[in-house]
Amino acid sequence: MTRRPVPGGRAVPGGRAVPEKRAVAGRAAVADDFQRASRDNRRRRAGKNTLAKPAAPVYANSGNGPALVPVDIGHDAYTALVEPDTAFWSLVRKERLVEVLADPAFVGEVHDHGEAFTAEMDLLRFKLVPSAVYFNPTERCNLNCTYCYLPEKTRRRGVRMSKARLFEALEILLEFFHHTSPDGVRPQVIFHGAEPMHERRAIFAAIDHFASEIVFGVQTNGTLLDHEAIEFLTSRRISLGLSLDGPLAEISDRTRHTHSGHTTHERVLGVLEALRGYEHHAVICTVTTENLAHLVGIVELFHGLEVPTCMLNPVRCTLPGGRAVRPADEDLAVAYLAALERTEELYRETGRKLVVANFANIVLAVVAPTARRLMCDISPCGAGRCFFAVDAHGNLFPCSEFIGLSGFEGGNLFAGDLEGCFGTDAFRAVTARRVETIECCQRGAIRHFCGAPCPAEAHEIHGDLAQQGAYCRFYEEQLRFALRLIADGREHAYLANGWDAATSTVFEVTHS
Numbered sequence: 001m002t003r004r005p006v007p008g009g010r011a012v013p014g015g016r017a018v019p020e021k022r023a024v025a026g027r028a029a030v031a032d033d034f035q036r037a038s039r040d041n042r043r044r045r046a047g048k049n050t051l052a053k054p055a056a057p058v059y060a061n062s063g064n065g066p067a068l069v070p071v072d073i074g075h076d077a078y079t080a081l082v083e084p085d086t087a088f089w090s091l092v093r094k095e096r097l098v099e100v101l102a103d104p105a106f107v108g109e110v111h112d113h114g115e116a117f118t119a120e121m122d123l124l125r126f127k128l129v130p131s132a133v134y135f136n137p138t139e140r141c142n143l144n145c146t147y148c149y150l151p152e153k154t155r156r157r158g159v160r161m162s163k164a165r166l167f168e169a170l171e172i173l174l175e176f177f178h179h180t181s182p183d184g185v186r187p188q189v190i191f192h193g194a195e196p197m198h199e200r201r202a203i204f205a206a207i208d209h210f211a212s213e214i215v216f217g218v219q220t221n222g223t224l225l226d227h228e229a230i231e232f233l234t235s236r237r238i239s240l241g242l243s244l245d246g247p248l249a250e251i252s253d254r255t256r257h258t259h260s261g262h263t264t265h266e267r268v269l270g271v272l273e274a275l276r277g278y279e280h281h282a283v284i285c286t287v288t289t290e291n292l293a294h295l296v297g298i299v300e301l302f303h304g305l306e307v308p309t310c311m312l313n314p315v316r317c318t319l320p321g322g323r324a325v326r327p328a329d330e331d332l333a334v335a336y337l338a339a340l341e342r343t344e345e346l347y348r349e350t351g352r353k354l355v356v357a358n359f360a361n362i363v364l365a366v367v368a369p370t371a372r373r374l375m376c377d378i379s380p381c382g383a384g385r386c387f388f389a390v391d392a393h394g395n396l397f398p399c400s401e402f403i404g405l406s407g408f409e410g411g412n413l414f415a416g417d418l419e420g421c422f423g424t425d426a427f428r429a430v431t432a433r434r435v436e437t438i439e440c441c442q443r444g445a446i447r448h449f450c451g452a453p454c455p456a457e458a459h460e461i462h463g464d465l466a467q468q469g470a471y472c473r474f475y476e477e478q479l480r481f482a483l484r485l486i487a488d489g490r491e492h493a494y495l496a497n498g499w500d501a502a503t504s505t506v507f508e509v510t511h512s
C-alpha cells in the first residue's frame, strides 16, 4: 500500500493497511524474524475508494464526526491530519487543509471507517494473547555494562538454571501455550540477559530437543560465541541478537566492558564478521551520551558488516546507571535522524538495506498499525500481554525491564503460577497503563504511534506508572520524520523488504 503526494497540488488523505493474519512480536531484535513464521504470504489489494456523496453529511471535529487534528510534521508542503483515537492519518497540502476538513465526502469516508479502525486498535491494544517469553536461564554475566538493568552483584554470583530445570520450565511453557496459541503457531522463547551463553550446553540441548515445538532466539553480548557456537546456532537458523555500542573500541568501552574493565569490542566485531551473510542476526546499539556523536559511524560499521537489522535503542532510564548516560531528547533526535538518513544513503548507494528495526516499527505503526512488530510503541505495551519474562529462579515478570524492581513479580513458573500471573496486581499494574490515563498523552494526537513507553521507566523516574516515560520529545520528532518520509515517498527505504507481504489495503483515498 502506498500513499503519495500527488503533483499538481492535490491533497492526499491517507489510509491504512492491516495484516491478513495477525501475529505478535516481542521487544528485542530477535523477535523480528520470528514473526515471519506465523504470517502467511498472501497479499490482497483493495481497490481505491471513490468518494461518493454521503447521504447525511457528518462534519469533522463537531462531535458527531471524526476528530481530525492537524499535526505539523515539519514538511514544506504537507501537514498531517490525525484522528487520535483510531490512529487514522492523512497527508494534506497545507493550502488545502481547510478545504479537506470541510469536504463531506472525505470526512464521511473517515467516519464510515471509524468503527473498523477502532476495532483494530482495540484488538491490538487489548486482545492479543501471549506468544513469546524472554527467558533468562542465568543471572550471571561476564560483562559489567554501566547501564545494565541487573545489579552487579547478581551478575557476578547469581544463580544458574540447570539443564533439567530448563527443560522442566520449557515443558511448563509449552503446556501453557498449547492452550493459548492459535493452531499451528509455535511460541517463541528468546534466551536473554544476563548473558545466556553462560548456559550454552543446556540451551543448545533445549534448542535441539524442542526444535519442532518452539521458535528460539538468543540475545547475547556476543563475547562467548566461538566458532562452534556460531556453527550450531546458524545451522539451526536461530535468530541472534548481539550488542555493540560504538564504531571504535574507545567508544564502545565507555559503556560496555568486562568486570575488570577490559574491552569487548574486537571480540564482538569478530563474531559479526563470522555472521556476515547470515540473514537472521541483528545488533542492538544502546544510544547514550557516550556514543551519541557516533551514530552515523555506527550505522556505517553495521552496514559494512552486512548486518541486516539493527536497533538504535535510547538507553532505558529505569535504573540510575541508565539515567546517568541519558541523552537529552533534542540531541538524541538530531543524532538519531542523521543516522537514519545515512542508512537511506547507504541503501541508495549499494542497494542493500540496514533496517533500523525500532524506527521501521514506527513507520509500520503509521502505514499498517496492526502490522507493527515490536511492542514498546503501543500503549498498553506488550509487557505482560504479548510476552512476559522468566528469570533464572523461574519468577515471572511482565517484561525483563521489571526484573529486579520490587512489586512486579507475578509468581513463579515452577510453583504453578503461570496461568494466574496475568491477573496478579503486578501484571495488571503494567497492562492497565494506557495513554488515555497519562495526562500529556490524553491530549496528544500521536499517542497511538509513539506508545508512551516505558512503564518501567515511568515507575522508576516518577514513582508512578501513569506518568510519561523518558524521551517523549524524541518520540515526537521520530514520528514527524516518519510522516515526512511518507510525504516524500521514501518510507520503503526504511522498511524490511517484503514488509507488506501479509498486509492488505483497507482504506486509501486520493482527494482531488
Ligand code: SF4
Pocket (backbone or CB within 6 Å): 141, 142, 143, 144, 145, 147, 148, 149, 150, 155, 193, 194, 195, 221
Ligand atoms: S551484557 Fe547485558 S546483562 Fe551483561 S552487563 Fe551488559 S547489559 Fe547487563
Ligand code: SF4
Pocket (backbone or CB within 6 Å): 027, 375, 376, 377, 381, 382, 383, 399, 400, 401, 453, 454, 455, 456, 457
Ligand atoms: S515494559 Fe518497557 S521495555 Fe518492556 S515492553 Fe513495555 S515499553 Fe518495552
